[in-house]
Amino acid sequence: MPTGAVIEFTNITKTFGHVNAVNDLSFTVEPGRVTGFLGPNGAGKTTTLRMLLGLVAPTSGTATFGGIxxxxLPQPLSTVGAALEAASFHPGRTARNHLGIYAIAAGLPAERVTDVLRKVGLADYADRRVGGYSLGMRQRLGLAYAMIGDPGVLVLDEPINGLDPKGIKWIRGFLRDMAAEGRTVLVSSHLLSEVQQSVDEVVIIAKGSLAHRGTLASLDTDTAPQVIVDGPDRDALSDALTAAGVTFSIGRTGLLAAEPDPARIGHIAFSAGVEISVLHRQKSGLEDSFLALVGGGDSL
Amino acid sequence: MNRFPRAVAAEFAKLTTTRMWWILALVLFGYITLLAGGLGALFGGLQSGAIDPSSGGAGGGQGGPPIDNLPPLIYSFAASVGYVFPVLLGALATTGEFRHQTLTPTFLANPKRGGVLGAKTVTLFVAGAVFGVVGLAASLGIGALVMSAFGVDPLLGDSETWALVGRLILAMALWGTIGVGLGVLVPSQVASIVIVLAFTQFVEPLLRFASMFTEATAGMGKFLPGAASDALVGASFFTLTSPTGSTLDWWQGGLVLLAYAIVATIGGYFVSWKRDVT
Structure with a gap:
């Protein structure tokens, strides 16, 4: 089983003309977990990943895999697998030939091509020209390319873009499996909700600079949790909450109580004999903190 | 296997897994067959008397030009006209990497970019040589057949003919590498194709023709890539029509072509190949 290396960015900076695309970024990505690399479009995610992979030369700073x-790297494809965009194919070439070329270049056995095509579910389409592939199939072929050397590190740029619900479910399982096997998995996305279910850690950048670094749960702390409660008789419910000393505001979908624990609200209503129809914690605390970190919802 | 031989093998796989190479080879064969067969028949016919020169309008009843040594001229069509095909192949193979963004997987599999470009050059050198053989199959294969039919000796037993064959294959191979150089120098595929076609079919013939009028420009004209190629091959209809035009020795022509390939490729390496892949 390949083991993951630590990815380390040290003061990496990229300037295009006078524009600072990536600004003094430093962070590490650990093996054995899925790390989400998040930020709005244009935040510098792709440029950062391309610097990591030696495709774009940093203006200053370094990016390494276990220090290299x-x-x-002596065997790049067997150390790091990367899927960057869904269009790096010659449309006239078949998937098998496409992968075969890079297997030859990396000195990998030809069976790897068949293996990875089966792994991503493209075995039945292996001998079709890529020009006729759907976006979802191209994404899978990109993943097959990333997997061809059975690498310990996976770097995936927006891998969920263009996948159908079945594909999204599949890739979530795939990312979890890869991390569970001890690999380092770095996945970029401009939508937190897209990767929320798969990532353990998040690195959030905005305008080329680091905005947040921590576990997924760490995003949840800054927002005061609220409970939404509603019932057929809103006045009675309001009185009961007021009597119990819970402050609230009236929203479109019910009363928004400034109280983190739904059980307490339920108990208040039960004690007052007020019927309720809705009782749940307000969702999207993560998305809200994400948007606050990246400077409002200007990318959406 | 070491990294460089693997890179060469990968470049060969790239070339042979799309349809482009055999489509170009097929067109090359058809085009040269037509030219070598047609002109072989015309001049062969004139020379052998099978075609009566006074019956044709050409030459104002003067008769065809006295061509001694017709076969090498017919055979040289494979390069003097066909050289555009290996250039196109090289330029398409190189600019296609930019156009289809396949530089990304290429450089991920082999981050030594200079080595990749070197591997591509080696590959297109061999592919150009193969195109040389394809062109000769038409110019020599068909041409010799047609000339023998008109009673002209195709000189197939002549060692000079086979030396020409070798030099012609070398010239076509060098043109393949010039195509790679052009491709990295002008990574836009459309621009590259336009330059290849405009330069080889129009600009260079015109320059070569114009350069013949004064001695000073004639000295420069022989260093044009097409002129150098004709010098390397050792025969061409172009030099026939300009008997006063000075030419290089065959080995000088080869070195001039090689210089074009090296300068374009190294220049292109800095212009596009080592740049950021975004």
């Missing part, structure tokens, strides 16, 4: 730069 990508271009100095």
């Amino acid at each position: 730069r990508y271009r100095d």
Whole structure:
């Protein structure tokens, strides 16, 4: 089983002309977990990943895998697998030939091509020209390319883009499995909700700079949790809450109580004999903190 | 296997897994067959008397130009006209990497970019040589058949003919590498194709023709890539029509072509190949 290496960005900076695309970014990505690399479109995610992979030269700073730069890795495809965009194919070439070329270049056995095509579910389409592939199939072929050397590190740029619900479910399981096997998994996305169910850690960047770094749960702390409660008789419910000393506001879907524990609200209503129809914690605390971190919802 | 031989093998796989190479080879074969067969028949006919020159309008009843040594001229069509095909193949193979963003998986599999470009050059050198063989199959294969039919000796037993074959294959191979150089110098596929076609079919013939009028420009004209290629091959209809035009020795022509390939490829490496892949 391949073991993951630690990805380490140290003061990495990229300037295009006078624009600071990536600004003094430093963070590490640990093996054995899925790390979400998040930020709005144009935040510098792709440029950062391309610097990591030696495709874009940093203006300053370094990015390494276990201390080694990508271009100095003795067996790059067997150390790091990367899927960057869904369109890096010659449309006239078949999936098998496409992968075969890079297997030759990396000195990998030809059976790996068949293996990874089966793994991503493209075995039946292996000998069709890629030009006729759907976006979802291209994403899978990109993943097959990333997997061809059975690498310990996976770097995936927006892998969920263009997948249908079945594909999304599949890739979530795939990411979890990879991390469970001890690999390092770094996945970028501009939508937290897209990767929320698969990631353990998040690295959030905005305008090229680090905005937040921590576990997924760490995003939840800044927002005061609220409970939404509603019933057929809103006045009676309001009185009961007031009597219990719970402050609230009236929203479209019910009363928004400034109280983190739904059980307490339920008990108040039960004690007052007030019928309720809705009782749940307000969702999207994560998305809200994410949007607050990246500077409002201007990318959406 | 070491990294470089693997890179060469990968570049060969790239070339042979799309349809482009055999489509271009097929067109090359058809085009040269038509030219070599047609002109072989015309001049062969004139020379052998099978075609009466006074009956044709060409030459104002003067008769065809006295061509001694017709076969090498017919055979050289494979390069003097066909050289555009290996250039196109090289330019398409290179610019296609930019166009289809396949530089990304290429450089991920082999981050040594100079090595990849070197592997592509080696590959297109061999592919150009194969195109040389395809062109010769038409110019020599069909041409010799047609000339023998008109009673002209195709000189197939002549060692000079086979030396020409070898030099022609070398010229076509060099043109393949020039195509790679052009491709990295002008990574836009459309621009590259336009440059290849405009330069080889129009600009260079015109320059070569214009350069013949004064001695000073004639000295420069022989260093044009097409002129150098004709010098390397050792025969061409173009030099026939300009008997005063000075030419290089065959080995000088080869070195000039090689210089074009090296300068374009190294220049292109800095212009596009080592740049950021975004």
